[in-house]
Amino acid sequence: MTDPQIERKLIEIMRVISESDKPIGARNIADELQNRGYNLGERAVRYHLRILDERGFTEKHGYNGRTITTSGRKELDDALIGDRLDFVITRIEELIYKTDYDPFSKKGNVIVNLSTVDKDDFDNAIDVMKYASSGDISISPNIKIFEEDSDPRVYVPPGCVNIATVCSITFDGLLLKSGIPIKPAYGGIIEMEHNDPVQFLDMISYSGTSIDPVKIFMMRHETSVLDVLDTGNGRILANMRNIPSSAIDKTKEVLKYLEDSGIGGVLSIGDSSDAMVGAPVEEGMAGILVAVGVNLVAAVEEAGIPVATSPVSMVLDYSEMSKL
Amino acid sequence: MINKPHRVQFTSSRIEDLMFRTTFDPVAMAGDVIVNLSLIKGEDLESILEVYALAIRSGLSVSPFLKIIKGGESIGDFRISKGDVGIATVCSITIDGVLLKGGVMINPKLGGVVQIKNGHPVRFTDVVTYVSTTIDPLEVLMSQDVTSVTQMLRTGSGKILANLREAPLVARDDLDHILSDMLDAGISGIMEVGEPNSRVLDVPVERDHLGVVVIGGTNPMAMAKEQGFEVRTNAMSTLIDIDEMKHVDDFV
Numbered sequence A: 001m002t003d004p005q006i007e008r009k010l011i012e013i014m015r016v017i018s019e020s021d022k023p024i025g026a027r028n029i030a031d032e033l034q035n036r037g038y039n040l041g042e043r044a045v046r047y048h049l050r051i052l053d054e055r056g057f058t059e060k061h062g063y064n065g066r067t068i069t070t071s072g073r074k075e076l077d078d079a080l081i082g083d084r085l086d087f088v089i090t091r092i093e094e095l096i097y098k099t100d101y102d103p104f105s106k107k108g109n110v111i112v113n114l115s116t117v118d119k120d121d122f123d124n125a126i127d128v129m130k131y132a133s134s135g136d137i138s139i140s141p142n143i144k145i146f147e148e149d150s151d152p153r154v155y156v157p158p159g160c161v162n163i164a165t166v167c168s169i170t171f172d173g174l175l176l177k178s179g180i181p182i183k184p185a186y187g188g189i190i191e192m193e194h195n196d197p198v199q200f201l202d203m204i205s206y207s208g209t210s211i212d213p214v215k216i217f218m219m220r221h222e223t224s225v226l227d228v229l230d231t232g233n234g235r236i237l238a239n240m241r242n243i244p245s246s247a248i249d250k251t252k253e254v255l256k257y258l259e260d261s262g263i264g265g266v267l268s269i270g271d272s273s274d275a276m277v278g279a280p281v282e283e284g285m286a287g288i289l290v291a292v293g294v295n296l297v298a299a300v301e302e303a304g305i306p307v308a309t310s311p312v313s314m315v316l317d318y319s320e321m322s323k324l
Numbered sequence B: 001m002i003n004k005p006h007r008v009q010f011t012s013s014r015i016e017d018l019m020f021r022t023t024f025d026p027v028a029m030a031g032d033v034i035v036n037l038s039l040i041k042g043e044d045l046e047s048i049l050e051v052y053a054l055a056i057r058s059g060l061s062v063s064p065f066l067k068i069i070k071g072g073e074s075i076g077d078f079r080i081s082k083g084d085v086g087i088a089t090v091c092s093i094t095i096d097g098v099l100l101k102g103g104v105m106i107n108p109k110l111g112g113v114v115q116i117k118n119g120h121p122v123r124f125t126d127v128v129t130y131v132s133t134t135i136d137p138l139e140v141l142m143s144q145d146v147t148s149v150t151q152m153l154r155t156g157s158g159k160i161l162a163n164l165r166e167a168p169l170v171a172r173d174d175l176d177h178i179l180s181d182m183l184d185a186g187i188s189g190i191m192e193v194g195e196p197n198s199r200v201l202d203v204p205v206e207r208d209h210l211g212v213v214v215i216g217g218t219n220p221m222a223m224a225k226e227q228g229f230e231v232r233t234n235a236m237s238t239l240i241d242i243d244e245m246k247h248v249d250d251f252v
Helices: A004-019 A026-035 A042-055 A070-078 A087-098 A119-132 A169-177 A213-219 A225-231 A245-260 A295-302 B011-021 B042-057 B093-101 B137-142 B149-155 B169-184 B219-226
Strands: A058-061 A065-068 A109-118 A142-146 A160-166 A183-193 A196-205 A234-244 A266-270 A285-291 A308-317 B032-041 B065-069 B084-090 B107-117 B120-129 B158-168 B190-193 B209-215 B232-241
Touching: A004 A026, A004 A042, A004 A065, A004 A070, A026 A042, A026 A065, A042 A058, A042 A065, A065 A070, A070 B120, A087 A109, A087 A169, A087 A183, A087 A308, A109 A119, A109 A169, A109 A295, A119 A160, A119 A225, A119 A295, A160 A295, A160 A308, A169 A183, A169 A234, A169 A245, A183 A213, A196 A213, A196 A234, A213 A234, A213 A295, A213 A308, A225 A234, A225 A295, A234 A245, A234 A295, A245 A266, A245 A285, B011 B093, B011 B107, B011 B232, B032 B042, B032 B093, B032 B219, B042 B065, B042 B084, B042 B149, B042 B219, B093 B158, B093 B169, B107 B137, B107 B209, B120 B137, B120 B158, B137 B158, B137 B219, B137 B232, B149 B158, B149 B219, B158 B169, B158 B219, B169 B190, B169 B209
Parallel strands: none
Antiparallel strands: A058 A065, A109 A160, A109 A308, A142 A160, A183 A196, A183 A234, A234 A285, A266 A285, B032 B084, B032 B232, B065 B084, B107 B120, B107 B158, B158 B209, B190 B209
């Protein structure tokens, strides 16, 4: 294994290349690295690029610069676990910062999840989502559909359609913009009775994992969102975040504006483990429990339609989204 | 009907409870070990035992001992329903229990997926820490389609389950002795003992600590799952006496 210091520089260079939509040259890579706090000159970048080429992670296109290869992308997914241990939360912070939805004009960025379904299943999936959005188990009935090559921001696999749903982390972004210190704490699966949350069955913290907690629970197929919609009883996905107890009133005010503008899904606010249905809450803090946006998608999976979801994917202007 | 919610229990506290209850003595080859329980359909038993035997003989498990529990019988507080069969295998946390009883302040940290290239462990590629989850990390990862245990056995390269604990540098001699006693007792799943103050399989360790990576006792289950068998896992479920378990060669 190479020296960790060099390894880190190699990975950072690969990240810069992978984030560029066209081939990028050593000069520009060096500038971008400077932005990120890596002091690496153009010559040093060239040296590192040769190593990357030799390993088959990058590819040279004449004088235009380099692009990343498939095995390079794979390497990015696998490398530097020490960094990625808290990467889920770091990435979320980036998106929280970009959230600027305004509940009065109903414009501005919200955070969305992206779910991929096969084109042939698309109509059925939308029907299920429409039905699911009638209940109180998700955040917003608004979605956006991406088809193959319809938008340069989103990669859609051949023969598939991507559906963007509003992500619960949007709340964190908006509360932060209102000056409330907030951090997503746990994602998990909750037992519902008569449409009320009663008990967290299992939960995973947003820090301390390299895979998004909500994604983990999606893959475990333990939800029964459709049962909750039919009978009020069953299991849905939810997440919680913590705020200082003193900010409860202000928080309720912000959440009220949001609900009036069509973004809801808050299950409860409270400062005891009872209110948070079993999740720990620190002294002096209060939790906010929110039904996650991908419950709509979990319902689609329960109906037997295969879906692949990546939660907390990107930001999107709410005015670009339309009602199911 | 749930009246009052109970606080959720994170894996880290369950582990400490189990470590405390471990009484296994590797020199005397006696006492209680922590086991993982896999629940399978009765008719799959023979084929799944073949898979387990292959995984175990290739060193992809903590120890070669297992116990088969028939439908209707119990293990710990757990009753196996009719039509099912339970297979108990030694859980890697047993090693932490034994180290604790040997006076080594051991800190189980995380479970993850380790990439193997040509038979050599390279690095962790996905991890979940014990303090952050109520479900065993290895059970979590098994459901995420990130393992390739079968491929690893076939080609020497792939991704398998493993977990990491940290031990203080001062206890290094004790650690080495106990681990070698464990090896003699057939508890052999130790994958890597790191150098103090340096990363072990790409995961940083605390200052003046060293990392110990142990092969996950749930790899045979992951392998059976990859091959399409239905296996419900109950990792770190209970403790049983090592005398109740038999070598895999006695079954297959």
